[in-house]
Amino acid sequence: MKLVAVSKFHPEEAIREAYAAGQRVFGENRPQEFARKVEALKDLGPEWHFIGHLQTNKLKLVLPYADLVQSVDSAHLLDAIQDWGKANGKVIRVLLELHIGAEETKTGFKEEVVLDILFRAGKYTHVRFCGLMGMASHTDCEEDIRADFARIADFKAYLADLFPELTDFRELSIGMSGDWRIALDYGATIVRIGTAIFGERQY
Numbered sequence: 001m002k003l004v005a006v007s008k009f010h011p012e013e014a015i016r017e018a019y020a021a022g023q024r025v026f027g028e029n030r031p032q033e034f035a036r037k038v039e040a041l042k043d044l045g046p047e048w049h050f051i052g053h054l055q056t057n058k059l060k061l062v063l064p065y066a067d068l069v070q071s072v073d074s075a076h077l078l079d080a081i082q083d084w085g086k087a088n089g090k091v092i093r094v095l096l097e098l099h100i101g102a103e104e105t106k107t108g109f110k111e112e113v114v115l116d117i118l119f120r121a122g123k124y125t126h127v128r129f130c131g132l133m134g135m136a137s138h139t140d141c142e143e144d145i146r147a148d149f150a151r152i153a154d155f156k157a158y159l160a161d162l163f164p165e166l167t168d169f170r171e172l173s174i175g176m177s178g179d180w181r182i183a184l185d186y187g188a189t190i191v192r193i194g195t196a197i198f199g200e201r202q203y
Helices: 012-020 031-040 056-062 075-088 111-119 142-162 180-184
Strands: 002-006 025-028 047-050 068-072 092-098 127-134 171-173 190-193
Touching (some): 025 031, 031 047, 056 075, 068 127, 075 092, 075 127, 092 111, 111 142, 127 142, 142 171, 171 190, 180 190
Parallel strands (some): 002 190, 047 068, 092 127, 127 171
């Protein structure tokens, strides 16, 4: 299991402190902040994940540096990543963000769209599909959280069986500061922890 320390809104000094304590993987969700921190902390060389909504006009701030883009949430974005990767000679590792929560404001794919994308995976020559990312509904009801995580985990297992040729499709990024322990029960391979590591955000 990989722990991604979500360092958004926290200063570079906090990241250095976490790195000194042994943390090696960090996540950011705003392109400008991501690019700035990558540059400022290049002497450390940590692993960087982008976990926020990525607009296609901001790809150059993220794709040259991200070890994994966890939050691919639309076919338009996926196509733009493919085009950027082809133009720049780089294969981009991505997770497809699954929308399963009750909130309509959340971004992400429905299951049938993910299926359609993976049936056409061969067209994405500069994208490497590495798994799914998802969030449980924003609720204090553990039963609802468990149901959401079970749905994501079951779908990921189904996809892995259906597309054995996608040998990198192994990651399941679920669980944040409030529910990561539950996520582990459902096979999370990546958890995204911010507040529990860095404290409340510093705006």
